[in-house]
Amino acid sequence: MSRWQKIGVALSVVWTIGLPIYVMVDSNRRASEFYDWCRARESNYPSDLTPEQKQETCRRSAQFMTPRVLGKTLIAGNADTATLWTFMLGPVVILWVLAGIVSATLRWTRRQP
Numbered sequence: 001m002s003r004w005q006k007i008g009v010a011l012s013v014v015w016t017i018g019l020p021i022y023v024m025v026d027s028n029r030r031a032s033e034f035y036d037w038c039r040a041r042e043s044n045y046p047s048d049l050t051p052e053q054k055q056e057t058c059r060r061s062a063q064f065m066t067p068r069v070l071g072k073t074l075i076a077g078n079a080d081t082a083t084l085w086t087f088m089l090g091p092v093v094i095l096w097v098l099a100g101i102v103s104a105t106l107r108w109t110r111r112q113p
Helices: 003-040 051-062 067-075 079-111
Strands: none
Touching: 003 051, 003 067, 003 079, 067 079
């Protein structure tokens, strides 16, 4: 395996593992922003809710993503699963195909007299 192929494999692995982690972190960042907004809006809830009930309602509405939820999404077999796997593997496949084309073209042009 050439040095470029080893680099390509390493980048492919980093991308394939890193993208779901990034999706989870970004989803939780947005959920946290929603949670903060929800907690700041006291008028959204009936006055008969206790502060703990309001907090629990906001937490459930924010829909934080745990590693378990991410794992279930990766194997659920629904549209979200297909989308996530496409975003994980699509760029890897495209870049490997492009790298193969460039490599074959370079080898072909070097062989020409």
